[in-house]
Amino acid sequence: MDKKTVGIIAIIVAVFLCGCPGLCLFLFGAIAATGQMPYTSDFPYTSDFSNPYSETVPSYLGFMGLCLALIFIAVPIVVGVLTLRNKPEKTASFNEPLPPAS
Numbered sequence: 001m002d003k004k005t006v007g008i009i010a011i012i013v014a015v016f017l018c019g020c021p022g023l024c025l026f027l028f029g030a031i032a033a034t035g036q037m038p039y040t041s042d043f044p045y046t047s048d049f050s051n052p053y054s055e056t057v058p059s060y061l062g063f064m065g066l067c068l069a070l071i072f073i074a075v076p077i078v079v080g081v082l083t084l085r086n087k088p089e090k091t092a093s094f095n096e097p098l099p100p101a102s
Contacts, residue, residue, distance in 0.1 A: 007083030014076040022072025029065025032057040 031037045037057045 004084070007080075010083055011076060011080045014079040018072045018075040022069045022075075025065050025072060026069035029062045029069055031062070033059050033062030033066060035059055035062075037062070 028037070035056050039055060039057055
């Protein structure tokens with residue numbers, strides 16, 4: 001297989017394994033960081049947000065989710081840059097001895 005084909009496959013795998021979960025985590029982190037993500041601490045009322053035991057997720061968990069999401073999103077970008085960059089070709093070496101003059 002060509003190196004470029006392997007690079008494209010690596011980017012696709014990185015996007016599905018890191019990029020998509022990173023975007024979802026970014027969304028939930030942003031919602032939690034703004035204080036809009038409720039959770040309940042009483043088991044029978046898990047879907048009722050009007051229950052007195054309902055609270056919001058602490059904002060520091062949202063900020064941690066945002067930082068982790070940025071790392072996950074950066075992985076496919078780094079993989080793409082490293083695999084698809086044009087590597088400089090080897091140049092001729094000038095350390096060879098000169099041929100004798102005639």
